[in-house]
Amino acid sequence: MDSTNASLLLRIRDREDQQSWKEFHEIYAPMIIGFAMSRGLTRDDAEDVCGQCLQAVVSQIDTFEYSKSRGGFKAWLRTLVSRRIVDQFRKRRPQQADTGRLRDLEDSGRTPEAVWDRQWDLRHLEYCMEQVKGRVADEKYHAFYLLVIGQCSVSDVCDKLGMNPNQVYKAKSNIQKLIRAEMVRIGYDLH
Numbered sequence: 001m002d003s004t005n006a007s008l009l010l011r012i013r014d015r016e017d018q019q020s021w022k023e024f025h026e027i028y029a030p031m032i033i034g035f036a037m038s039r040g041l042t043r044d045d046a047e048d049v050c051g052q053c054l055q056a057v058v059s060q061i062d063t064f065e066y067s068k069s070r071g072g073f074k075a076w077l078r079t080l081v082s083r084r085i086v087d088q089f090r091k092r093r094p095q096q097a098d099t100g101r102l103r104d105l106e107d108s109g110r111t112p113e114a115v116w117d118r119q120w121d122l123r124h125l126e127y128c129m130e131q132v133k134g135r136v137a138d139e140k141y142h143a144f145y146l147l148v149i150g151q152c153s154v155s156d157v158c159d160k161l162g163m164n165p166n167q168v169y170k171a172k173s174n175i176q177k178l179i180r181a182e183m184v185r186i187g188y189d190l191h
Contacts, residue, residue, distance in 0.1 A: 008187065009073060013061055026130075027186070029054065031123035032081050038115050039085050049084040056080055078116045128182035132175060139163070140171035147172050 011020035029050050036046035057080075064076065110118075133141050143161055146152040147168060152160070157168050 009061065009064065015058065025054065027123060027127045028077070031119045035081060035116055035119045036085050038119070039112065041085060041088055045088045049081065049088055052084045053080050074120060082112065124183070124186070124188060128179050128186065131182050132178045135178065136175060141175060143168045143171040144175040
């Protein structure tokens, strides 16, 4: 899921296109905040980074050239976010960073790029699931969620929701198709 919906990037060049900016914000703001927090920032600092990055996107999107060969929007945004995170740590320098807090951070062994990629993939999947959830019956989405996300057994889902196994499998299949279609709609190649 490396690609970004080029049409969304073109649409947000129109600062008056509120729907496109809303979609952009819903996808990218939680991802930026999550990534910044994973790098050791507080929630408040992560939200500051997010605001600064979104402002930078607003001011620079007119000159951004979409090029998959140069890493595309994903790499550009990661660089933008990473620089703002470093800036947040630099602001702390006069007060000295709390090295105890940094020492206590869990080292997942993953590079910042791997963390970014994981945040990227999860946030886009979450966004698509949110979009689909509003278009299907609650019971069917709940069955899908329990089975796929909650990793409940089919029999547990049937017991909890009063459904038969065929209904559960059908709900899962239909919702997965809708999520895939939403992923394609926002510009992600699932292959």
